[in-house]
Amino acid sequence: MIDKFKDKFVEESLDNINDLEEALFLLEKDMKNSEIIERIFRAMHSLKGGGAMFGFNHLSEFTHHLETVFDLVRNNKLNVDNDIISLTFEAIDQIKHLLQIGDLTEAGDIAHQQAFIKRIEAASNLDGTSPKDTQDSTSETQVTKDDGSKNFLIHIKPNSDILRNGTNPFYLLDDLHAMGTAKVLAFTKDVPDLVQFQPISNYCNWQVILNTTESVNEIKDVFIFVEDECEIDIQQLNVGNISQSTALDKAIELANTEQKPLTKEQIEAFDGNKEGEEKKDTKRRVQLKEHKISSIRVNSNKIDDLVNLVSELVTIQAQLNLYAEKDGNNDIVSLAENIQKLSRQLRDNAFEISLIPLQSELMRFQRLVRDLSKELDKEIDFVIEGGDIELDKNIIEHLTDPLLHIIRNSVDHGIEMPDERIKDGKSPKGTIIFKAFYSGASVIVQVIDDGKGIDPEFIKSKAISKGLIAENVELSRKEIFDLVFLSGFSTKDQVSDVSGRGVGMDVVKKKIGEIRGEVSLDSEVGKGTTLTLELPLTLSIIDGLLVKVTNNQYVIPIANIEKIHAISDVKFGSSFNHVVTIDEAQYPYIDLRETFGAEAIQKGTEQLILVKFETKKVGLLVDQVIGEYQTVVKPLGRFLKKQENISGASIMGDGTISLVIDTNRLIHNNAMKKYRTKK
Amino acid sequence: MKDQFTSLISFYVNKEVFAFDTLKVRNILEFGKITWVPNVKDYLLGVINLHGNIIPIADLRVMMQMENIENTNDTAVIVVSNDDKAGSLIGIVVDSVNEVFDTEGLEVQESVFNGNTGVISSFLGSIHRNEEFVHIIDLDETVKEIEN
Numbered sequence: 158m159i160d161k162f163k164d165k166f167v168e169e170s171l172d173n174i175n176d177l178e179e180a181l182f183l184l185e186k187d188m189k190n191s192e193i194i195e196r197i198f199r200a201m202h203s204l205k206g207g208g209a210m211f212g213f214n215h216l217s218e219f220t221h222h223l224e225t226v227f228d229l230v231r232n233n234k235l236n237v238d239n240d241i242i243s244l245t246f247e248a249i250d251q252i253k254h255l256l257q258i259g260d261l262t263e264a265g266d267i268a269h270q271q272a273f274i275k276r277i278e279a280a281s282n283l284d285g286t287s288p289k290d291t292q293d294s295t296s297e298t299q300v301t302k303d304d305g306s307k308n309f310l311i312h313i314k315p316n317s318d319i320l321r322n323g324t325n326p327f328y329l330l331d332d333l334h335a336m337g338t339a340k341v342l343a344f345t346k347d348v349p350d351l352v353q354f355q356p357i358s359n360y361c362n363w364q365v366i367l368n369t370t371e372s373v374n375e376i377k378d379v380f381i382f383v384e385d386e387c388e389i390d391i392q393q394l395n396v397g398n399i400s401q402s403t404a405l406d407k408a409i410e411l412a413n414t415e416q417k418p419l420t421k422e423q424i425e426a427f428d429g430n431k432e433g434e435e436k437k438d439t440k441r442r443v444q445l446k447e448h449k450i451s452s453i454r455v456n457s458n459k460i461d462d463l464v465n466l467v468s469e470l471v472t473i474q475a476q477l478n479l480y481a482e483k484d485g486n487n488d489i490v491s492l493a494e495n496i497q498k499l500s501r502q503l504r505d506n507a508f509e510i511s512l513i514p515l516q517s518e519l520m521r522f523q524r525l526v527r528d529l530s531k532e533l534d535k536e537i538d539f540v541i542e543g544g545d546i547e548l549d550k551n552i553i554e555h556l557t558d559p560l561l562h563i564i565r566n567s568v569d570h571g572i573e574m575p576d577e578r579i580k581d582g583k584s585p586k587g588t589i590i591f592k593a594f595y596s597g598a599s600v601i602v603q604v605i606d607d608g609k610g611i612d613p614e615f616i617k618s619k620a621i622s623k624g625l626i627a628e629n630v631e632l633s634r635k636e637i638f639d640l641v642f643l644s645g646f647s648t649k650d651q652v653s654d655v656s657g658r659g660v661g662m663d664v665v666k667k668k669i670g671e672i673r674g675e676v677s678l679d680s681e682v683g684k685g686t687t688l689t690l691e692l693p694l695t696l697s698i699i700d701g702l703l704v705k706v707t708n709n710q711y712v713i714p715i716a717n718i719e720k721i722h723a724i725s726d727v728k729f730g731s732s733f734n735h736v737v738t739i740d741e742a743q744y745p746y747i748d749l750r751e752t753f754g755a756e757a758i759q760k761g762t763e764q765l766i767l768v769k770f771e772t773k774k775v776g777l778l779v780d781q782v783i784g785e786y787q788t789v790v791k792p793l794g795r796f797l798k799k800q801e802n803i804s805g806a807s808i809m810g811d812g813t814i815s816l817v818i819d820t821n822r823l824i825h826n827n828a829m830k831k832y833r834t835k836k
Numbered sequence: 837m838k839d840q841f842t843s844l845i846s847f848y849v850n851k852e853v854f855a856f857d858t859l860k861v862r863n864i865l866e867f868g869k870i871t872w873v874p875n876v877k878d879y880l881l882g883v884i885n886l887h888g889n890i891i892p893i894a895d896l897r898v899m900m901q902m903e904n905i906e907n908t909n910d911t912a913v914i915v916v917s918n919d920d921k922a923g924s925l926i927g928i929v930v931d932s933v934n935e936v937f938d939t940e941g942l943e944v945q946e947s948v949f950n951g952n953t954g955v956i957s958s959f960l961g962s963i964h965r966n967e968e969f970v971h972i973i974d975l976d977e978t979v980k981e982i983e984n
Contacts, residue, residue, distance in 0.1 A: 469888050709872055753874030793873070793883065794923040796892040796982050800876055806883055806890045814871040814885050 166211045167256050168454070173200045174249055174256075178520050181245055182527075188237040197245075198227045204252065206372055215270060216255040222274050223248050226281040235281065244280055246527075248273070306337070306370050308394035310421055314362040319386040321357055330363065332379045337369030342409055346416040364418055366394075366405070392421050457550060460511050467500070467507040468789040472808050474500045479811055512547040512694075515593055515602075518557050519544050522564050526589060529568045536586040537572055543593035548600055552692055555672045556602075559665040563604050563688050564589065571608030571686055581683065583607065599716065600692045607685040611678075613637045620646060635772055638678045642666040673804060675821055677771065699790055701807070703783040703815060704766065706749045710815040711779070712788055712807055717820045719767040719774050721782055737765065737776050746776030747827050749818075752802070770824045777820070790817050801826055844963075846934040846970050847914065850902040853934060853970045855963075856916060860975050862925060863915035864933055867907055879955075880982070884913075884927060891915060893927040894982050901954035908932075918979045926982065939963065947971050955981050 177200040184193045201224040208217035223245065229235035251273060261267045311333065315326050333339045342364040349360065367376070373391060380389045405424065412419050474496055481493035519541055526539040548556070572578075572587035579585050590605040613634055620626045620640040632640075640646060644663035662678075669676045673693050680686040693699070693716075701712035702721075722739055737746045746765060765776045788807035793800060804819035844855040863886065870893050872882040879898035883890050893913060897905050910932035917924045947959035949971075958977035963970045 472888060709874075791890045792923065793890060794892060794925075796894075796926055797873060797876060797880065797883070800873060802875060803873065806871070808885050808888060808890070812885055813869070814883055814890065816871070816873060 163211050166207050166213075170204055170207060170256055171253075173204055174253060175517070175520055176200050177204075178246075178249060178524065181242060181249075182520075182523055184237060185239075185242050191231070194227060194231050194237070198224065198231055201227060206374075208255075210372075213255060213259060215260045215267075216252060219248070219255060219270060219274065220252060222277045222281075226277060229281055241280055243531075244276065246524075248277065306368055307373075308424075309365075309367045309369070309373070309376060310392045310394055310419065310424060311365040311367060311376065312362070312388075312390040312418065313365065313380075314388040314390075315359050315383070316386050316388075317358045317360070319359050319383065322386060324383055324386065326359065326361070326363070329379060329383065330365065333365050333367055333376070336371050336375065336379075337367055339368075340366045340405070340409055342366075342412055342419065344416050344418065364412075366409075366419075366424065394421060394424055460550070464507050464511055467504050470500050471504055471787075471789055475809070476812065508549075511550050513550050513553060514544065515546050515548060515553065516544040518553060518560070519591070521557070522560060522591060525561060525564055526568055529565065530572075533569065534574070535568065535572055536575055537568060538586055538588045540588060540590045542590065544591075546593040546595065546600055548692065549694065552672050552674075555668060556690075556692070559668045559676075559690075560602070560604070562661065562665055564591075567604055567606040567608065567686070567688075571606040573609050577609075581609075596691075600694060602690040602692065603687055605685065605687045610682040610684055610686055611638075611641075611680040612682050613680075616640055635677070635679075638680065639771075641678055642676060670822065673819065675771075699788060699817070701786055701788050701817065702766070703786045703809075704764075704779040705781040705783055706753060706779050709753075710783065710809070710813070711749070712786065712815045712817045713766060713768065713777070713820060714817070715785065717768045717770075719769050722765045722767065722776075724763040724765065739765075739767070739776075744774050744776050746778055747824065748778040750778070750780070752823070752827065768820045768824075770821060775820075775824050777818075777823075786815075788815070788817070841939060841960075841972070843936060843938045844970065844972060845914070845936045847912070847930040848932045848934060849896050849900055849930050851931075853968050854896075854930075855970045855972045856914065856975060857972070858936055860916045860918055861914055862917050865913040865915065865927065867911035867913055867929060877982075881929065886915065886925070886927075889925065891925050891927050892982075893929060895929040896956070897929065897931065899955050899978075899981075916975060916979075918975050924979075926979065928978075937965070944972075 177197060180193050180196045180200065184190065184197065187193065201220050205217050205220040205224055208214070208220060226235065226241065226245075230237055230241075235241075251270070255261070261270060313326065313329065315324075319326065330339070330341055333341075344362045344364070345360070347360045347362075348354070369376070373393060376391055377389075380387060408419065408423065474493075477493050478497060481489045484490075523539055523541070526537055530537040567589050572589070573581070575585035578587065588607050590603070592601075592603040592605065594601055617626075617632065617637050617640070620637075620643070621628050623645060625640060625643050625646060626632070642662050642665070646663065662676075666676050669690055669692070675691045677689050677691075678686065679689070699712070700715040702715055702718055704711050704713060735746055735748070736743050738744075744767065763778060763780060764782050765778055766782070767774045767776050786807075786809070788809075790805040790807055792805050793803060797803075802819060802823040803816045804822070805817045807815045807817055809815055841857040841859065843858040845858050845861055846853050846855040848854075865884075865886070868884070870882040870884055873880065873892075879895050881893045881895050883892050885891075895905070908931075911929065912933045913927040913929055914933065915925055915927045917926070942963050942965065944961040944963055947962045949959070956973060956978060958974035960972040960974050962972065
């Protein structure tokens with residue numbers, strides 16, 4: 158049970174850390190911003206509190222020291238500088254580490270952590286702050302942490318219609334009782350005479366004095382479902398444990414008979430120690446009222462299941478439609494139509510749920526650029542545009558590694574050293590722009606640097622020397638840059654001397670290809686390099702054109718299709734070099750019957766589908782175009798994974814299977830075959 | 837002995853009796869329409885739709901280099917899975933399915949072959965039963981062969 162909570166804590170803490178890193182980046186740009194500092198402090202505070210609660214003691218202790226630094230910053234006793242920010246970044250890594258392994262056990266690790274804490278303490282002592290100050294604030298926080306029990310005065314004022322929602326206010330009181338020692342005052346003076354009494358209205362309010370070890374957030378959680386129907390006022394009392402105090406009992410009795418609520422000051426009077434910060438408390442109250450449940454946390458497997466089930470439903474529904482049409486019974490037809498409408502909505506909904514903003518991954522990239530550029534003594538601005546673009550979670554998962562690789566390349570090899578840049582007449586500070594935007598049914602992600610760029614001629618001569626292309630092949634600029642993605646194109650040491658690209662780019666291409674994405678590269682010597690990823694919005698559903706090739710049905714993704722031509726429009730050139738003339742332009746074409754090695758090729762009706770391939774258009778020759786279909790793409794599975802031209806299979810309404818053609822891969826494979834045979 | 841099996845499902849390929857471990861068999865289907873997939877190994881006939889899942893079909897008769905393959909009413913597809921992961925289902929075409937029997941008390945001998953079984957080269961042993969030898973095919977090896 159506790160493990161379950163622990164997992165949840167780790168998960169939530171990772172969110173907190175993410176938030177912390179994000180805020181830290183902002184702070185780096187605006188070191189005086191008190192809102193950001195407050196945000197950082199809050200994130201640290203929740204880490205500390207949660208850590209202690211779930212047995213991450215080292216984490217809690219460590220974060221505590223860090224928090225101390227920011228407490229000083231918050232109170233204007235310490236100014237933020239680059240050192241503090243760098244130190245905090247390092248500390249965040251340590252926190253991540255602690256989250257993963259829990260409490261440290263190795264002596265070396267503990268010593269390392271202690272040394273780190275020393276450094277943090279040193280940071281808080283810098284800048285003219287007297288050590289005494291730090292000590293004070295340390296011990297102050299220590300006290301509240303160690304002395305777990307706290308007192309709260311909670312005033313619950315439910316609205317009169319709270320009972321209508323089936324809420325029983327007594328359960329709230331029970332929950333509070335369960336958290337510690339609670340004393341309850343009930344105010345019933347508003348209860349009317351029996352004549353006017355409405356059984357479904359609430360006339361009471363309660364005050365609770367709670368002595369508990371839980372945090373104020375835990376108390377707030379009790380009211381999480383009723384916060385709209387209740388006015389909740391939680392004040393922390395600056396007193397010791399007063400639950401045993403007889404004076405308090407008397408005061409409660411008196412308040413009960415007088416029906417007059419107790420105030421914070423009244424209770425605090427029972428304990429001499431008074432240093433309340435009224436301001437803080439009002440702030441807490443405001444926060445509580447603003448708090449709304451706008452999102453819930455769901456295991457991602459459940460979402461995968463949901464999407465799978467919905468995909469199944471879409472398939473079955475298509476079968477139902479087919480049956481209804483055949484049957485002709487009007488009742489069934491209209492039922493099928495309704496189900497179609499619903500399942501379509503459900504499908505859209507389910508896919509929307511599985512979308513997450515790119516933002517979630519950007520922090521890692523930002524961090525990478527920052528750390529790497531510091532390490533290499535380069536100055537780099539990392540600019541993000543379109544971080545709110547949403548993509549299928551499975552796509553984002555596949556995207557992170559290739560993108561890290563691409564960005565690392567840009568920092569490492571793209572951007573020059575500051576002095577080199579000045580020599581070339583550029584600003585010493587390099588820029589890497591991370592840009593994401595929608596383009597039709599796809600999302601384009603670009604990584605643009607203003608570094609030294611790559612010379613196409615170099616790539617070409619290199620590809621020739623590696624035997625990847627024949628010497629006499631004429632390649633367009635685009636085709637030359639594509640060579641970078643060929644496996645076996647480059648090894649790190651050789652290329653990075655001159656251009657610095659091509660390190661494992663074939664792997665990037667492969668990874669992106671797995672999610673039906675495309676990678677391309679463009680560069681200008683001295684100006685910089687742009688890497689472009691074109692990604693599908695979702696993996697599992699595509700709009701496709703159903704075509705027939707010999708005895709099989711195939712689906713061609715509509716996003717790739719430019720135009721469909723009947724065979725009469727088309728004049729075939731010489732069939733040797735597979736070129737076709739349409740509207741006075743020539744296009745290469747691929748005869749699918751030939752490529753797929755169909756046994757009996759019968760010449761009959763033929764149609765040519767022009768598909769986009771990078772900047773060109775290529776024709777695909779098929780027997781017949783059947784129509785447009787929205788289909789659920791299923792993987793062919795591991796036994797057929799060698800099949801490159803087919804990206805998946807799709808079950809049609811009548812239960813038959815159509816194969817989904819990966820046109821980019823198909824054309825690419827065909828082109829590569831050509832280059833190789835020319836050699 | 838690599839595998840512990842307690843019951844076997846036997847079938848005919850080219851008039852010889854072979855068997856799979858029953859626990860690895862998920863389904864037995866009639867030989868029906870198969871959607872052909874281009875550019876794959878010759879014994880992979882294509883894919884079928886089994887309850888909304890795409891399942892590849894391998895022809896054991898082609899794998900064993902049998903000649904004059906004929907599909908009859910008895911031709912069957914045995915759907916097997918060597919582990920329980922999704923995507924590990926594969927249909928195997930055989931001439932006809934024979935029977936399911938318990939192996940308890942039966943002696944498993946070493947299989948003797950003169951190398952005419954094509955790409956199927958690993959067997960878990962043979963059992964003499966009803967005056968015939970039942971050769972137990974090593975599914976793990978077979979699946980590996982198909983996958984590579």
